[in-house]
Amino acid sequence: MISYMLCLVLFSVGLYCILRKRNVIKIIIGIGIMEYAANLFFVLLGYRTHGRSPIYAIDQEIKSMVDPLTQSVVLTGIVLGLSVTLLLVAIAIRIYERYGTFDITKITKLKG
Amino acid sequence: MIEIHLILLFMIAAAVIAVEVKDLLSSIIAVGGVGIGLCMAFLVLKAPDLAIMQLVVEILSLIILIRATIRKDVPFSVSGRWVFNTTSTVIFLAVFLFAAYIALKTVHQFGSPEMRVLRTYLEEAFPLTGSLNIVEAIAINFRAIDTLGEATAIFAAVIGVLAIARKSARRKE
Numbered sequence: 642m643i644s645y646m647l648c649l650v651l652f653s654v655g656l657y658c659i660l661r662k663r664n665v666i667k668i669i670i671g672i673g674i675m676e677y678a679a680n681l682f683f684v685l686l687g688y689r690t691h692g693r694s695p696i697y698a699i700d701q702e703i704k705s706m707v708d709p710l711t712q713s714v715v716l717t718g719i720v721l722g723l724s725v726t727l728l729l730v731a732i733a734i735r736i737y738e739r740y741g742t743f744d745i746t747k748i749t750k751l752k753g
Numbered sequence: 754m755i756e757i758h759l760i761l762l763f764m765i766a767a768a769v770i771a772v773e774v775k776d777l778l779s780s781i782i783a784v785g786g787v788g789i790g791l792c793m794a795f796l797v798l799k800a801p802d803l804a805i806m807q808l809v810v811e812i813l814s815l816i817i818l819i820r821a822t823i824r825k826d827v828p829f830s831v832s833g834r835w836v837f838n839t840t841s842t843v844i845f846l847a848v849f850l851f852a853a854y855i856a857l858k859t860v861h862q863f864g865s866p867e868m869r870v871l872r873t874y875l876e877e878a879f880p881l882t883g884s885l886n887i888v889e890a891i892a893i894n895f896r897a898i899d900t901l902g903e904a905t906a907i908f909a910a911v912i913g914v915l916a917i918a919r920k921s922a923r924r925k926e
Contacts (some may be wrong), residue, residue, distance in 0.1 A: 690864035
């Protein structure tokens, strides 16, 4: 329970960064922190006390493994998070080229 | 599980530093610290595949973010309704955490997941697929369409980056 709540505190730090900061790069960082917290929450849900990593071995009992399904889902999520960061950074670089700033309150004009 | 708590506290501290520090390069390096903490947490939680993947992705995203901010360090303004905005944000986050605390009581205890779906995967993975690593067996065999969708999404992201950053769009300025 404490681990879950600490993970959600990490999530809300990222959410605070998105809601409150005006720099585009800081917003990208906040999205990254939220993504880390979501991935970690999945893996925390699948953890078993005194469990072993889900790889077969001769002397290993099946009942003592941690949940492989959540790890498999997170494996997809990590790579997708990288592509999201890539796309956001490309947009941020174009915004800097057009407007000369990262401040979202100064990016008000629509230019084609 | 004192070590996972310590790693989580380290990650929260690094995240707060990354959010609050003025310099953008320091902020990006601090978020790299959060990623390395996540890598350690995956190792403690017995997920070595995820730790390897997280390390690679962390280094790549650090390089990409540094490319975006190098020699572009602009100070951003803190004018406007600072007190009102911060107070409303903090109240919203407090409500969020309280609702999450109520909702998490229905989730199973930390360290004892339910075995209903899990047992099938654990018992059938090696006889059906022949893979010793069950995570890879699920990712590539049982959920292969999911992995195909992931590849499609990465491809779409790369096409998006190429469309945004291409030269001919810049020349019209």
